[in-house]
Amino acid sequence: MQILQNLNEILYSPFFGIVLTIFAYQTGVSINKKAKHALANPILIAVVLIIALLTLCDIPLEAYQQGGNLIYLFLAPATAALAVPIYKNWQILRRNFWPIIAGTMAGSFSSIVVVFGLCKLFGLDETLTASLLSKSVTTPIASGVTEQLGGIVPIAIAAVIVSGIIGSITAPFMVKLFRVDDPVAQGIGIGTCSHAVGTTRAIAMGELQGAMSGLAIGLAGIFTVLWAFLFTVLL
Amino acid sequence: MKILMQLAIILFICLLGEVIAAVLPFPFPASVISMLLVLALLLWGPLKIYHIQKQADFLLDNMGFFFVPPAVAIIGYLSYMEGKLAIILFICFISVFTTFAVTAWTVTAMMKFTAKRKELKRRANSAESE
Numbered sequence: 001m002q003i004l005q006n007l008n009e010i011l012y013s014p015f016f017g018i019v020l021t022i023f024a025y026q027t028g029v030s031i032n033k034k035a036k037h038a039l040a041n042p043i044l045i046a047v048v049l050i051i052a053l054l055t056l057c058d059i060p061l062e063a064y065q066q067g068g069n070l071i072y073l074f075l076a077p078a079t080a081a082l083a084v085p086i087y088k089n090w091q092i093l094r095r096n097f098w099p100i101i102a103g104t105m106a107g108s109f110s111s112i113v114v115v116f117g118l119c120k121l122f123g124l125d126e127t128l129t130a131s132l133l134s135k136s137v138t139t140p141i142a143s144g145v146t147e148q149l150g151g152i153v154p155i156a157i158a159a160v161i162v163s164g165i166i167g168s169i170t171a172p173f174m175v176k177l178f179r180v181d182d183p184v185a186q187g188i189g190i191g192t193c194s195h196a197v198g199t200t201r202a203i204a205m206g207e208l209q210g211a212m213s214g215l216a217i218g219l220a221g222i223f224t225v226l227w228a229f230l231f232t233v234l235l
Numbered sequence: 236m237k238i239l240m241q242l243a244i245i246l247f248i249c250l251l252g253e254v255i256a257a258v259l260p261f262p263f264p265a266s267v268i269s270m271l272l273v274l275a276l277l278l279w280g281p282l283k284i285y286h287i288q289k290q291a292d293f294l295l296d297n298m299g300f301f302f303v304p305p306a307v308a309i310i311g312y313l314s315y316m317e318g319k320l321a322i323i324l325f326i327c328f329i330s331v332f333t334t335f336a337v338t339a340w341t342v343t344a345m346m347k348f349t350a351k352r353k354e355l356k357r358r359a360n361s362a363e364s365e
Binding site for chain 1: 242245246248249252261262263264265266267269270271272273274277278284287288290291292294295297298299300301302303304305306307308309310311312315316319322323324325326327328329330331332333334335336337338339340341342343345346349
């Protein structure tokens, strides 16, 4: 019994969560490379693998989170790093300043309004609505906005990842459906509706699309924060 | 620059972001303030791209990895979402499409608008010089 007791303590070591996450994510990345389909998303695969392992072996979430929280800590510097793609594309941004700013502003506004309208239509409660409002922006920004709106952060993150996957699968189709020919407009559109996950698809569509999509992640994030703030003041 | 120093610079800016977020009279995510700080410092000049390039690339390339632990926490809310999963998926689906359309169309329309204004200005200028 003593051995079992010790083993249980080991699960509460931060190394357990860190090692498990890296292995699960790398498995996701290699499956993604072989499957070559956006549905085989590395994040989705990693999350499913970890949840399966925790449930099957009856490991408490708190044990996993000892290490998980240390990884989560790096989301803030990763968000700060989003300034680098904006900086690198500063010349294109300056040349198309108003189209890009107006596009990301209008896009993030429409995202909040459409999600809010649909949540009301389906009679979802306030907490769930607050958790879904920021679903188009990148995870760290969505979790910050969701906390402020009083939503549930893990649900917001799941919605963010799902939206990203939908965007990355449907991007080439949406471009045709809505007849968007300009590569800048394509990239900004993909980045605004499906953040970093959609950006991987935008990069595959073209260098300019990829750069614009990466630029839009940060801009859409900033505007979503502003709209969400206005939203809480007005409602 | 050494990778450790690059990490220190980014983390220091994140710390500054948290200080500003704490001082601001309204709620604003500290991570977004840090992003704006990095952009401002790069454009303004004291921070050079090579000061943070390697570390920033590492963070950006592995962005998805950092999402995993908070997403795993969803297991605590599965029963809460039961019966609403289809609706949530539907909302995600519709809003991805509308957001893309609104964004891309606004960009295209504004591009035409600014191109037209430039054209008008150019014509006005050439008319003056004649």
